[in-house]
Amino acid sequence: MANNTHDAIIIGGGHNGLVTAAYLAKTGYKVLVLERREIVGGCCITEELWPGFKVSTAAYVNSLLRPEIIKDLELKKYGFEMLPRSPSSFTPFPDGRYLMMGPDKEMTHREIAKFSKRDADAYPKYEDMLTRVADFLEPMLTQTPPDPFGGVGSLWKLGQLGMGFRRLGRTTATEAVEILTGAARPILDRWFESEELKATIATDAVIGAYAPPSHPGTAYVLFHHVMGECNGVRGVWGYVRGGMGTISNSIASAAKSYGAEIRTNAEVGKILVNNGVVQGVALKDGTEFRARRVASCADANVTFLKLMDPKDLPAEFTAQVKKIDYSSATVKINVALDRPPNWKALPSDGKVGPQHHGTMHICPDQDYIERAFDDAKYGRWSQNPMLECTMATALDSTLAPEGKHILSMFVQYAPYHLKGTTWDAEKDKFADRCFDILEEYAPGFKSSVLHRIVIPPPDMERMWGITGGNIMQGAMSLSSMFSFRPAAGYANYRTPVKGLYLCGAAAHPGGGVMGACGLNAAREMLKDR
Numbered sequence: 001m002a003n004n005t006h007d008a009i010i011i012g013g014g015h016n017g018l019v020t021a022a023y024l025a026k027t028g029y030k031v032l033v034l035e036r037r038e039i040v041g042g043c044c045i046t047e048e049l050w051p052g053f054k055v056s057t058a059a060y061v062n063s064l065l066r067p068e069i070i071k072d073l074e075l076k077k078y079g080f081e082m083l084p085r086s087p088s089s090f091t092p093f094p095d096g097r098y099l100m101m102g103p104d105k106e107m108t109h110r111e112i113a114k115f116s117k118r119d120a121d122a123y124p125k126y127e128d129m130l131t132r133v134a135d136f137l138e139p140m141l142t143q144t145p146p147d148p149f150g151g152v153g154s155l156w157k158l159g160q161l162g163m164g165f166r167r168l169g170r171t172t173a174t175e176a177v178e179i180l181t182g183a184a185r186p187i188l189d190r191w192f193e194s195e196e197l198k199a200t201i202a203t204d205a206v207i208g209a210y211a212p213p214s215h216p217g218t219a220y221v222l223f224h225h226v227m228g229e230c231n232g233v234r235g236v237w238g239y240v241r242g243g244m245g246t247i248s249n250s251i252a253s254a255a256k257s258y259g260a261e262i263r264t265n266a267e268v269g270k271i272l273v274n275n276g277v278v279q280g281v282a283l284k285d286g287t288e289f290r291a292r293r294v295a296s297c298a299d300a301n302v303t304f305l306k307l308m309d310p311k312d313l314p315a316e317f318t319a320q321v322k323k324i325d326y327s328s329a330t331v332k333i334n335v336a337l338d339r340p341p342n343w344k345a346l347p348s349d350g351k352v353g354p355q356h357h358g359t360m361h362i363c364p365d366q367d368y369i370e371r372a373f374d375d376a377k378y379g380r381w382s383q384n385p386m387l388e389c390t391m392a393t394a395l396d397s398t399l400a401p402e403g404k405h406i407l408s409m410f411v412q413y414a415p416y417h418l419k420g421t422t423w424d425a426e427k428d429k430f431a432d433r434c435f436d437i438l439e440e441y442a443p444g445f446k447s448s449v450l451h452r453i454v455i456p457p458p459d460m461e462r463m464w465g466i467t468g469g470n471i472m473q474g475a476m477s478l479s480s481m482f483s484f485r486p487a488a489g490y491a492n493y494r495t496p497v498k499g500l501y502l503c504g505a506a507a508h509p510g511g512g513v514m515g516a517c518g519l520n521a522a523r524e525m526l527k528d529r
C-alpha cells in the first residue's frame with residue numbers, strides 16, 4: 001500500500017490538472033495524476049487520426065495560456081512554441097468581397113475601410129477600450145475570488161476590487177460593466193456601421209456559447225478572446241507547433257521532471273471520503289490510491305454527482321451543483337484535405353496564401369448568426385450554421401504529409417438534445433450541410449476532402465468526459481463566474497470535503513486553454529499544507 005500513498009492526487013490529466021501537478025511537484029509534493037484516456041491533455045490534445053495527419057482534435061488555437069506558467073514551468077524547454085497568425089482572420093462574403101484582419105494595424109485599417117471608412121477609424125478606439133477594460137480584469141484571472149459572504153479577509157479583497165474599479169473612471173467602468181453583463185450585438189452596433197465587420201467580430205462573442213450575439217453574457221465571451229497574448233503581443237492568437245497537444249505534453253514533461261507520476265488508462269470511479277475528509281480515490285477497477293489532498297480536473301457534475309456519495313456533501317451544495325448550465329451547441333469537424341480551400345473571393349489555385357493563415361469565417365452578417373441560433377432554440381441543428389475554420393498546416397508543416405492540410409471546423413449551432421432524432425442519425429447530414437456551404441464559398445472544397453471526423457456534443461461528452469459537451473465545463477455567464485464559480489461560497493478551489501479541491505475549468509476563471517484554474521488551485525493547496 002505504501003506505493004499507493006501520495007501527497008496529492010489529480011483526477012484527470014487535462015492541461016489544468018497537469019499545471020496543478022507540476023506546481024505541487026515543484027515544491028516537493030509526491031503527486032499522482034490519473035487520466036482515464038490513453039493520452040493526457042483532456043480537450044487540449046494532438047492525435048494522429050489518419051496516417052501522417054496530426055490533428056488538434058478539440059481545442060485548436062492558443063492565446064490564453066498564462067505567460068507565468070510558460071515561464072515558471074520552462075515549457076519552451078519541453079517543446080512549447082507559438083506560431084503567431086498574421087493575418088488572423090479572413091471572412092469571405094457572398095458578393096465576392098472579403099475582409100482580412102490581423103495584428104498589422106495598417107492592413108486592418110485598409111481592409112475595414114473597404115466597407116466603411118468610419119469603422120476603420122473607429123476600430124483602433126474600440127481596441128483601446130477593450131485594452132483598458134482588460135488591464136483591470138486580466139489580473140483577476142490568477143486571483144482567488146473573494147467570498148462576498150465571507151469574513152474580514154474576503155471583505156478586504158472585495159474592497160480592493162471596488163477601489164480598482166473606481167480608479168477606472170466613470171466611462172471605462174461603465175464599459176467594463178457592460179462587457180461583463182451585456183450582449184455583444186448592441187456594443188458592436190454602437191461602435192460600427194459595417195455589417196461585415198460586426199459579423200466577423202461577433203463570431204468571437206458566441207464561440208462555445210449557447211447564445212446568439214443579442215443575448216446578455218456574449219460580450220464577456222467576446223472579451224475573453226482579447227485577453228490573451230502570443231509571444232508577448234496582446235490579443236494575438238496563434239497555433240502551437242506540433243498541435244495543441246504540445247501544450248499538454250510540455251506541461252506533463254515539466255511535471256515529470258519535478259517527480260510527478262502520470263498514469264494513463266486509469267479511470268477514477270470514486271472519491272474516497274471519511275467523516276468529511278478526503279482519503280484518496282478508487283479506480284473503476286477497484287485499485288485504491290491514498291492521499292490527504294485530491295484535486296479534480298473534471299467538471300462539477302462529474303466530480304460531485306458521479307464520483308461521490310451524496311451523503312458526503314451538504315444538500316445545499318449539491319443543489320447548487322445541479323443548477324449549473326451545461327448547454328452546448330457546438331460541433332467540431334476535423335478534415336484532412338489534399339489542397340487548401342480555394343476561396344472564390346480570393347483564389348489561391350492550390351497554394352497557401354495569407355487568407356489561410358488565420359480563422360476563416362463563414363458568417364455574412366449578425367442576422368445570419370441569430371437565425372442559426374433560432375434553429376437550435378427549437379431543438380434543430382442550424383440549416384445555415386456559422387463556420388469557424390482554421391488550417392494550422394498553413395504555418396506548421398509538421399502536422400500533415402507534404403502538400404496536404406488539416407482543416408479544423410468549429411460549427412454552431414447544434415444542440416445536445418435534438419428534437420425527434422439523435423446525433424448518431426444526424427451528424428453526417430449536418431457535416432454534409434457544412435461542406436455544401438463551404439463549397440459555395442470555395443468551389444472544389446468537397447472534392448479535396450480525404451478524411452473527416454464529426455464530433456457533436458454527445459460525442460464530446462463521451463470522448464472527453466465534459467458534461468453536455470460543454471467545452472467550458474459550465475456556462476460562462478456572470479451568474480456562473482468569479483465568486484459564483486462553481487457555486488457561491490466555494491470559489492476558492494476548496495469544496496465542502498476537507499482536502500478535496502477543483503482545479504479545472506469548473507472553477508474560476510473558467511474555460512479556455514489558460515492553465516489559470518490549475519495554477520490558482522495549486523496555490524491554494526500549498527497554502528493549506
